[in-house]
Amino acid sequence: MSDTLPLSGFRIGVTAARKVEEQIALLQRRGAEVEWAPALSVAPNHVDEASLRAATEQVLAQPVDMLLATTGIGMRTWFDRAEQWGLLPDLLDRLRSAEILARGPKSVGALRRRGLRELWAPASESFDDVLQHLRGRDLGGLRIVVQEHGQSLSMAAHALRRQGAEVLTVTVYRVEAAEDPQPMFKLVDLIADRALDAVTFTAAPAVAAVMQAATSTGRRDEVVAAFQADVVASCVGPVTAAAFEGWGVPTIYPDRSRLAAMVKQLEHELPARRAGLTIELAGGHQLLLRGDGSLDTVLLDGVEVRLSPTPGAVLQALVANPGVVVSRQAMLPMLPSGTAGSEHAVEMAVARLRSALGTATVQTVVKRGYRLAVAGS
Template sequence: MSTHAEAVPPLAGFTVGITAARRAEELATMLERRGATIQHGPALRIVALADDTDLQTATRALIENPPDITVATTGIGYRGWIEAADGWGLGEDLLAALGQGEMLARGPKARGAIRASGLVDAWSPESESTAEVLEHLLERGVEGRRIAVQLHGEPLPDVVEALELAGAEVRTVPVYRWAPPADLGPLDRLLDAVLAGGIDMLAFTSAPAAAGLLSRASERGKHDELVAALRGPVLALCVGPVTAAPLEALDVPTVQPQRSRLGAMVRTLESVAPARARRLPVGGKEIELRGHAVLVDGVLRPVPPTPMALLRVLARRPGRVVARSELLAAQPGGTDEHAVENAIARLRTALGEPGLVQTVVRRGYRLALEPGTGNGGLTGGHCTADARTGPR
């Protein structure tokens, strides 16, 4: 079960919750390669394009009234749209309608998809951002122009409103429309794990996923608890600012990569995760508290949830005595002080170094903080044993 420090992956000991429906397996694989434990609870599902009546309605409307400008925001979304139109027998008519106007691509993948369909793109922003596309359109003027905007799961109300205020007629194309998951079980289990302290980071790859989790929490009467967790011990990791918007509207702090890509998001988590670990010199050892494991002199020691909960209480006041009653209150399902003794015994076994947690006669337990490391000399009483002989 132990792994030496040089081989400990950067996310080992942390549990990451994934809320995505699309590309969830890809994200999970990247995180697991870096040592993370994954819990997947999709907060939404993707409506199949061939069955999407909203997309078919929008496609027929554009064929009847071709747009002056079409904005392709994603390559996969644009390709899926064309393929769905082919399935409805509308593919050639759609390309003919789009070809009558100007094609703009938000990024290189969308540009490649446009060209693969036989059309030509006129412009694409270097930043690959929807904001720069909007700025470009407003600067050139859009009054009286018909503009089609291919969505990629998230609605773009600010973009649509800005174009309409500038005088454009805007038709949104709802490619990959989101809906609540058909099976709410995995999402509920993920939510329960977040509220129980079993999740260290929550990964969001779309705004509808963030909104979906918040909505489900509200349905279960746990909205405020979820927001409190996301403002506190649980890190909200978002692929970009659009994804983060529903969370930041509730004053939930988020972490985002500079570029809105899955790989960049995972690398960002690698860089911020170490700062979330608590490090202490205890009993002649260097310990590092991660989500569900502890590094003891660089050796990874998995710790069960209940002993880990007690260790976190002890670590809040390292070197000082913590009463059994306080530890009992922090122990999930604890009923008496004997349960605390059992959990402490399990904690010592998991750490592999019994002397790290010391028993104080008739008072409680303490971490054997090294002298001169900030405990102010307040050891809290006489211990039944020291780190060399081991506690009772």
């Protein structure tokens, strides 16, 4: 490959099991060396016909007040199975009178294909934002149907029940792990040894699979540390990125949740990180980060600013996606060991970062977290 290609000299791990040929080709055409380790099974998502039919009959038993649709493939599969059982007309009648909240455009498309219309969908395509939309509402007495994606949404169901709702989860399919774990174990070693520049993720269950493999091999902490410092966790969208929050891993993802957009972002992100990254801040200020990824020293408007590890860890989380809100809970695991494990510790670290870079550099987003005040935000 020519050295002029944007990803020449970069080694990228790919965890996808489907459409993987397309992703690998996109990366290799840009000069990248690719390490492929499928995190999930290439077989179709497993559908438990008996359980799905029983759940469908439960939905039909009483009126439905609200439907939370989370995935396009899940809604399509549910409707297709209901059609095979002769239950589709009754199911659509039940759902037609319900308030429908859809997580993103794919679930919206599946609903509209069957003549159903969503009342609301978040621009973020995040299920957490669907739940946030419902927080504070009186859900007492409402019967809510939650269409699960490949992983359990039992915690979300419990949260809705605490608001007074009767919740029925419909498990359409489950995502199975890869049949051969050896490539994943190799990928974990490459991440922990910081032998990769980035790893791509196109589904939240793939994140869980990588972290499970890292735990099984005893390298979980090393993997987390590598993602926090040297290896870029590149996600196709905010839903996949959200799976990393509990691990304190900063992620990048494109504005549009599309494979080509994710690769295009890496095309700019990795060379910028190697060369040094310049961020245009609000108010005409400029922040320059070193090419080696170290944040102990940065340049603000050409003036060197030294940061201790705690505010440096906060800046690390914020610069991973400049202008994007990062929650206190997501920042907490990124703080240096020995830091008090509470959100107050995050607040103190943010205060120290503001003291070093200026109070307007970090914005507080009420009830959500913090973001870097970039130009145009």
